[in-house]
Amino acid sequence: MTLDIETCDTLLSTTRAVRKRLDLSRPVPRQIIGECLDLAVQAPTGSNTQNWRWVVVDDAGKRQALADLYRRGGEAYLTAASGQAQQAGSAQTARVFSSALYLMEHLHEVPVHVVPCLAGRPPAGAAVPAIGGYYASIYPAVWSFQLALRARGLGSCLTTLHLAFEREAAEILGIPENVVQAALLPVAYTLGTSFKPAERPPTADITHWNGWQE
Numbered sequence: 001m002t003l004d005i006e007t008c009d010t011l012l013s014t015t016r017a018v019r020k021r022l023d024l025s026r027p028v029p030r031q032i033i034g035e036c037l038d039l040a041v042q043a044p045t046g047s048n049t050q051n052w053r054w055v056v057v058d059d060a061g062k063r064q065a066l067a068d069l070y071r072r073g074g075e076a077y078l079t080a081a082s083g084q085a086q087q088a089g090s091a092q093t094a095r096v097f098s099s100a101l102y103l104m105e106h107l108h109e110v111p112v113h114v115v116p117c118l119a120g121r122p123p124a125g126a127a128v129p130a131i132g133g134y135y136a137s138i139y140p141a142v143w144s145f146q147l148a149l150r151a152r153g154l155g156s157c158l159t160t161l162h163l164a165f166e167r168e169a170a171e172i173l174g175i176p177e178n179v180v181q182a183a184l185l186p187v188a189y190t191l192g193t194s195f196k197p198a199e200r201p202p203t204a205d206i207t208h209w210n211g212w213q214e
């Protein structure tokens with residue numbers, strides 16, 4: 001099979017963290033979420049544990065409850081960070097925090113929340129290799145899920161602010177004690193489908209060959 005490199009590159013370079021351009025009024029069929037999750041679980045997991053789990057929330061009351069936790073976890077931080085970015089004159093960063101504040105205000109309206117989880121809680125005080133391998137078993141699948149959404153005209157962003165109240169969220173969703181939530185992804189169709197690559201530093205400036213070089 002020959003892949004269309006241009007299409008693949010466009011998908012990879014224009015799958016953005018979408019907040020303000022989420023369509024809050026258009027329902028998302030469960031079938032679409034299922035298709036994207038089918039692709040997500042093709043991602044690799046550490047030691048082939050296949051320990052990803054997914055909680056999909058389209059119930060309005062539960063979305064509101066999760067949004068309340070998100071606000072509790074992030075309002076002070078996002079407000080302060082937004083002000084600092086504006087004072088520093090960093091336009092791109094200011095836009096990011098402006099959109100994050102928008103999401104905080106409207107998270108309960110986003111038609112679907114997807115909470116990626118990992119079955120099996122790491123032991124307290126686990127070493128860096130164990131923690132690294134643990135979360136490496138979910139984030140490739142999360143990114144595959146987001147790419148699949150993008151290919152179907154939907155958007156999302158990876159958020160973690162509700163994790164400050166992980167146990168409260170677990171109670172809302174009935175998640176067992178031995179299952180760890182890794183993020184919360186608001187999912188909706190996007191307002192328009194034209195997205196462009198973000199401004200990033202030249203990779204030549206941040207890449208080191210055969211050792212670190214100042």
